[in-house]
Amino acid sequence: MVYDPQRHHRRSIRLLGYDYREAGAYFVTICTQNRECVFGEVVQGQMISNGPGQMVESVWHQLPQHYTGVEVDAFVVMPNHVHGIIILVGAGPCACPDGSGQPQGVAPTGAMSLPDVVQRFKSLTTAKYRWGVHKDGWLPFPGRLWQRNYYEHIIRDDAELDRIRQYIHENPARWGEDPENPAWG
Numbered sequence: 725m726v727y728d729p730q731r732h733h734r735r736s737i738r739l740l741g742y743d744y745r746e747a748g749a750y751f752v753t754i755c756t757q758n759r760e761c762v763f764g765e766v767v768q769g770q771m772i773s774n775g776p777g778q779m780v781e782s783v784w785h786q787l788p789q790h791y792t793g794v795e796v797d798a799f800v801v802m803p804n805h806v807h808g809i810i811i812l813v814g815a816g817p818c819a820c821p822d823g824s825g826q827p828q829g830v831a832p833t834g835a836m837s838l839p840d841v842v843q844r845f846k847s848l849t850t851a852k853y854r855w856g857v858h859k860d861g862w863l864p865f866p867g868r869l870w871q872r873n874y875y876e877h878i879i880r881d882d883a884e885l886d887r888i889r890q891y892i893h894e895n896p897a898r899w900g901e902d903p904e905n906p907a908w909g
């Protein structure tokens with residue numbers, strides 16, 4: 725097939741003009757490539773994570789330890805996707821003049837953007853999954869672990885934050901109705 729720029733171009737699903745380095749809370753959904761169920765299964769409304777699912781959850785909760793200005797909130801691993809809340813709280817330490825005009829302390833590194841955090845999460849989990857395939861006999865994933873993109877929603881207020889936390893918490897109980905469930909429909 726010959727490349728046709730009218731048909732073969734990628735469209736961003738991000739909010740046009742929004743700076744995703746802005747401090748705030750973001751609801752993200754990250755799906756496995758081809759919606760492969762590699763993280764466990766839902767049994768009677770409860771997610772039972774296998775080794776890869778436990779690894780993904782562990783990496784998520786360790787993000788704040790590795791990246792300044794990043795906090796995580798509600799999170800759930802599902803068989804073929806994850807839902808979570810990422811909170812960007814700022815750039816962290818910065819250079820501060822002492823009156824002489826000379827920088828003091830740690831040089832600024834700039835705030836991480838939401839795409840940076842998601843990409844690092846995907847990279848870390850992919851590397852650890854590949855290691856688990858060789859070391860622990862996990863089933864190999866076909867091609868890539870994660871789909872190219874992810875879904876995000878900017879959380880605008882506390883009421884919305886509470887609704888999304890509840891949605892995340894209840895997600896395993898609704899797996900039978902979830903369009904991401906291969907048995908759905």
